[in-house]
Amino acid sequence: MSTLLIRGGRLLDPASGVDRVADVLVADGRIEAIGVGLGEAGVERVVDARGKLVAPGFIDIHVHLRTPGQEYKEDLRTGTAAAVRGGFVGVACMPNTSPVIDNAVTVTYVNTVAAQQGLCKVWPTGAITKGSKGAELAEIGEMKAAGIVAITDDGMPVENGETMRQAMIYAKQFNLMIMDHCEDKHLAGGGAMHFGKVSSLLGIKGMPAAAEEVHVARNILLSLETGAHVHIQHVSSRRSVELIRWGKAMGANVTVEATPHHFTLTDEIVMEMEYSTNTKMNPPVREAADRQAILDGLRDGTIDCIATDHAPHHVDEKEVEYQAAKFGITGLETAVGLVIDRLVKPGVITLEQMVRLMSTRPAELIGVQAPALVQGAAADITVIDLDRTWTVRAEEMASRSRNTPFIGWELTGAPYATVVGGVLRMEEMKVIG
Amino acid sequence: MAGLKRKDILGLREMSTEEIDLILDTADALKDIATRPIKKLPTLRGKAFVTLFYENSTRTAKSFELAGKYLSADAINISISSSSVQKGETLKDTARNLEAMGIDAVVMRHPMGGAPHFLAKHLRASVINAGDGMHEHPTQGLLDMLTIRQRKGGFKGLKVAIIGDIFHSRVARSNVFGLAKYGAEVWVAGPSTLLPAGFEELGVKVTTRVEEALEGADVVNVLRLQLERQEKALFPTVAEYSKFWGVGPERLKLAKPDHVLMHPGPMNRGVEISTSAADGEQSVILEQVTNGVAVRMALLYLLLGGGDAA
Numbered sequence: 001m002s003t004l005l006i007r008g009g010r011l012l013d014p015a016s017g018v019d020r021v022a023d024v025l026v027a028d029g030r031i032e033a034i035g036v037g038l039g040e041a042g043v044e045r046v047v048d049a050r051g052k053l054v055a056p057g058f059i060d061i062h063v064h065l066r067t068p069g070q071e072y073k074e075d076l077r078t079g080t081a082a083a084v085r086g087g088f089v090g091v092a093c094m095p096n097t098s099p100v101i102d103n104a105v106t107v108t109y110v111n112t113v114a115a116q117q118g119l120c121k122v123w124p125t126g127a128i129t130k131g132s133k134g135a136e137l138a139e140i141g142e143m144k145a146a147g148i149v150a151i152t153d154d155g156m157p158v159e160n161g162e163t164m165r166q167a168m169i170y171a172k173q174f175n176l177m178i179m180d181h182c183e184d185k186h187l188a189g190g191g192a193m194h195f196g197k198v199s200s201l202l203g204i205k206g207m208p209a210a211a212e213e214v215h216v217a218r219n220i221l222l223s224l225e226t227g228a229h230v231h232i233q234h235v236s237s238r239r240s241v242e243l244i245r246w247g248k249a250m251g252a253n254v255t256v257e258a259t260p261h262h263f264t265l266t267d268e269i270v271m272e273m274e275y276s277t278n279t280k281m282n283p284p285v286r287e288a289a290d291r292q293a294i295l296d297g298l299r300d301g302t303i304d305c306i307a308t309d310h311a312p313h314h315v316d317e318k319e320v321e322y323q324a325a326k327f328g329i330t331g332l333e334t335a336v337g338l339v340i341d342r343l344v345k346p347g348v349i350t351l352e353q354m355v356r357l358m359s360t361r362p363a364e365l366i367g368v369q370a371p372a373l374v375q376g377a378a379a380d381i382t383v384i385d386l387d388r389t390w391t392v393r394a395e396e397m398a399s400r401s402r403n404t405p406f407i408g409w410e411l412t413g414a415p416y417a418t419v420v421g422g423v424l425r426m427e428e429m430k431v432i433g
Numbered sequence: 434m435a436g437l438k439r440k441d442i443l444g445l446r447e448m449s450t451e452e453i454d455l456i457l458d459t460a461d462a463l464k465d466i467a468t469r470p471i472k473k474l475p476t477l478r479g480k481a482f483v484t485l486f487y488e489n490s491t492r493t494a495k496s497f498e499l500a501g502k503y504l505s506a507d508a509i510n511i512s513i514s515s516s517s518v519q520k521g522e523t524l525k526d527t528a529r530n531l532e533a534m535g536i537d538a539v540v541m542r543h544p545m546g547g548a549p550h551f552l553a554k555h556l557r558a559s560v561i562n563a564g565d566g567m568h569e570h571p572t573q574g575l576l577d578m579l580t581i582r583q584r585k586g587g588f589k590g591l592k593v594a595i596i597g598d599i600f601h602s603r604v605a606r607s608n609v610f611g612l613a614k615y616g617a618e619v620w621v622a623g624p625s626t627l628l629p630a631g632f633e634e635l636g637v638k639v640t641t642r643v644e645e646a647l648e649g650a651d652v653v654n655v656l657r658l659q660l661e662r663q664e665k666a667l668f669p670t671v672a673e674y675s676k677f678w679g680v681g682p683e684r685l686k687l688a689k690p691d692h693v694l695m696h697p698g699p700m701n702r703g704v705e706i707s708t709s710a711a712d713g714e715q716s717v718i719l720e721q722v723t724n725g726v727a728v729r730m731a732l733l734y735l736l737l738g739g740g741d742a743a
Contacts, residue, residue, distance in 0.1 A: 197631025201446065203546030203568025203606060206630075274554075275547030320523060323545040323566070 002044055003027045004424055006417070009049025009383060013056050013373035014352040015360045024054060026379040029422035034375055045424060047417050049383050055355050056371035057089030057380030057420070059362040061150075062179070062233060062257060062307035063332060065091070065122065068109060069098030074312040074400045076110070079332075080119040082310070082399035084425040084433075086332040087415025089380040090121030091310075092366055095132070096155045102127035102138035107146040119433050120420045121380075123149040123366060128167045128178065132156040135163070137170060144174045149366035152179035154233060155282075159185060161218055168228030177229040177255075177365060182215035182240070183207075183283065192323050194267040194284040202271060204322060209237035209290065212283050216240045220247035223254050231365060232256040234309050236283035238293035245302045255365055256297075257307040260331060260338035261285055261405070263294045269405060270322075277318045277325035278405040281311065295348050298357065305362040308335045312401030330399050334392055334406045336384060340413025344386070351386075383417035390414050390429075398431050437735045441553040441560040444569035445611040453611060457579050459731035460724065466503050467726050477506035480737045482538035483531050484510045484563070490542055492698055492722070493563050493572070497540050500729035506737065524548060525555050532558050537737050541565075559736045567601045572732065573697050574607025576725040580717055581612075581652055583724075584693050588615035594646035594688070595619065596680055597656030597705055598627040598667075599639075604656060604697045609637055622646035623656075623678055626667040643678050647687040654695040655680045658705045671704055681707035685715070693717045 006024040011034065013019075023038040024031060040046060065079035074082075083091050093110065095101030101110060107124050114122035126143035130136045132153040140151055151171055157180060158164045164180075171178050188211040193199050195206025216232055220243060223230040235241055235256050247254045265285040273279050285291070297303040311328025318325050339358065343349045349357070359382070363370035371380040389412045394402040418426040425432055437452060445453070466472055482501060484494045494510060501508040511531075513521070522530075528539055538559040541549050546568035553560040564570040578588070585591055593612055599605045599621045612619050613635055620638040621628065622645065632639050640646055647653060658674060668674050685694065694715045702708045711718060 195630065197634055200629040200631045201606075201635075203566050203603060205546075205567075275550045316523075319525060321543070321545040321548045321551055323547075 002422065003042060004045050004047065004419065004422065005038060005040060005043045006047045006049045006054055006381065006383065009052045009054035011054045011373045012351055012355055014355055015370065016372045016374050018373045024373065024381065026419060026422050029379055031373065031375055031377050031379050034373065047383060047424065047427060049417070052416050053351065053384040053386055054373065055382045055384060056359040056373055057418070058087050058336070058358040058382045059090045060088050060308050060310065060332065060335070061092040061305065061362045061366050063091045063093055063310040064096070064312065064328070065093040066312060067097060067113060068106065073314050075117070076114050076122060077117040078398060078400040080114070080117070080122060081431045082330070082332040082397065083120045084418040084420065085398040085415070085429060085431050086334070087336045087382045087384065087418050088120060088332060089371065089382065089418060089420045090123065092123045092125055092149055094152060094154045095125050095127045100127050100132050101125070102130050102132065104139060104142040104146040107143050107148055111147055119425050119431065123368065125150045125152050125179065127151065128153045128158055129163065134158050134160060137167060140171055140176065141174055144176055148176070149368065150177040150179050150231070152181070152233070154179065154181045157181045157183045157185070157215060161222070164219070165222050165226060168222055168226040168230065172226060172228040175367070177231050179231045179233050180215065180219055181233050182212045182219065184211045184214045187211035187214060192280055193270050194286040196267060196287055198267040198271055202275070204270070207284060209239060209286060212237050213239045213243060216243050220244065220252050220254050223247070223252045224250060227253060229253045229255070234259050234262060234283060234307070235294065235303065236262050236286055236290060238290045241293040241297045241302060245297070248302065255304040256302070257305045258294050258298060258303045259307060259309050260335050261329060263291060263298065264338050264342050265405070266291050273405060275322045276405065277320065277322055278329055278403050280322060280325050280327055281309070281329050282327035298343060299348050305365060306335065306339060306357045307362065308332055312399055313403050314401060318403050328403070330401055330404045333397050333399060334404060336415045337390070337392070337411035337413055338406070340384070340386060341411040345412060379419055379422040381419040382415060385414050385416040387412065388414045396429070436738065441549070442571055442732055442736065443549050443553060443560065443562045445571050445574045445607045446569065450614050453575070453578065453614070456575055456728065456731050456735065457582060459735060460579050460727040463730045463734065464724065464727035466730070467723065472503050473505060474503065475505050476734060477501070477504040477737055481507040481536045482540060482733065482737070483536050484508065484540045485528070485531070486510070486512045486542045486563070488542050488544050488564070493542065496725045497563065497729050500726050501733055503726070504730055504733060506733060524552060528552050528556055532556055538733070561732060561736070564603050566603065568603055569607045569610070570603040571607050572725065572728055573604050574611045576721055576728045577608055577654065577695060578611050579724045579728055580695065580721050581693070584717060585651060588612055588617040590616065590618065591651040592618045592620065592649055593652040593654065594650040595621045595654045595656065596643055596646060596678060597623050598658055598662060599623050599656070600627045600629045601659060601662070602656050608654060609635065613637065620646040620650070624668050624674070627662070643680070643684060644687055647684055650688040650692055652693055652695065653680065653685065653688055655706045657697060657699060658701055660701070675704050679705055679707065681710050682713070685710055695721055697721070
């Protein structure tokens, strides 16, 4: 029985009504006691959390762990190492692997390897359609039985509205959320960045915001008709946020995530970084008004959660021409820093909102027990140093890939310790295990 | 003559007027070489460059090659079909192999915007952008500016009308970026499906009415129409394009009587420009071609350190 004492931090778990300075004693994977001045007798390890924030463990419901088939980009060891280094106790991984996770056998494979190699919880998602080709439904029920937490054709959006409608009707009976990467590929037109002034100046083919908005609107309307739970992935545009706000007001079962890069950057970054392919992601970062709408949505609660869309790629796939480069950037190891530096410190959201956006709500969305700072709960805990100023460095990253535009950024606020199932997996941004 | 304080020529957007002045002055000084009986200066003897073209081009590649020969540089030409861009050797590997063979500069045309910027980061050799996707074509922009300067004495206050497919045109972008720096009044005109976003913010006047752009223009620059755009539903027929946006003698009456008419070539006669206009008295289209060699000589001279031998 391993025991751990998290000493003297500010415990903040709004869902459990907890906001106090106290010690947390962890034993046997659970929170054994919460109190002031708990003794260290028999404790194997003490985490000094004085002056720090102790939160229910953070969960990222949108990551690409590239397993099976693309382990040269990331595997379940390196991906979960990046997760715990970034302060996450669990991640939901996307099924656009090679082969696609569209059947129970592949789901079981991911679960088995994750159990052997993973440093945090891994919840697989499954494809909506076979091979994510947008035609026939995947074995959604079989995959649910094998443990998936949602279905998605992330990266290869379901183009046919009727296919999506039937998928919603079918998924609903299994109580599965449909996560959708909203993109009309015809409107996106092979673009490599946001369509606007900057794409015009740089001579790069642009993707208009409407390419996302059209599918956001479609999905909301289909959700209203079918009652299925649709989750809009990585919202990027002002009108998408407005559509979702409208959909929620209409009673649609629609939820939405935003990424740190979409609330931090605009398309100007492509010019500032002179065509660096680490600014290429889909959906792209857009204009100031779009970024502001995402900030507003985070503040007013329209946006349910923060997810990273952690998308590792090999350097060979990024050290090419902008148009030829893969879409996607890594995000697990910079998310907490960006959330605190860009949202909490400037007063966009409160710490209570941060906990909801990064722990409680994402857990609810994928239907897993939300981490909580109460006696008897599973010990999934994220400790954060709100005041530490640090520089993002590629060589310190635990992910196998380093394709992020945030290298060299100085951020205030950093994950300090990650406890997964009672085991200390990270301390002072160093992975343990 | 002081050289340029940069390794690469990637676009006019990031260049200062001082740099552009230097290039144009140098081009003016070198221009007569092409009309001499002995077209050879020893200036760049012992220097080597490669033209690396991932898109078809006759004019630009040969213009660079001749510019190099007139200055005694050794040039080799490599053409790679654009369809092999994503299949074959990576751009970075191709260029680094050439660099390993000792070349001093790479002149590259590439179908993707920003490709020369990418290359410039990975090479010690100079990179000259000979056209990247729909981004920039700086040597075309410079030769257009040289032609305008020779004819009009400068740029400030000139009304310059650029007509055609502005959206996809690297020539339009380089002209806009360069001319706007000097206070020219730049208009772009074309069908709404072929106009770019955000040019107004650069102070450029954008219109779908070609007449509005031509009214009182000092310079009319007609762009080549890429006929395959029709298949992508950007305009219905060549005939309709020509009717609304084609430039011929009647429309040119709107421009100033002493206007100059330019076209970067190759022309689709009877489509974007009529033959009588193209071959008319105001046309400076062949002067542009001559100036193209001069500008490219100037750039090779300034980048490859010919300063000592001159």
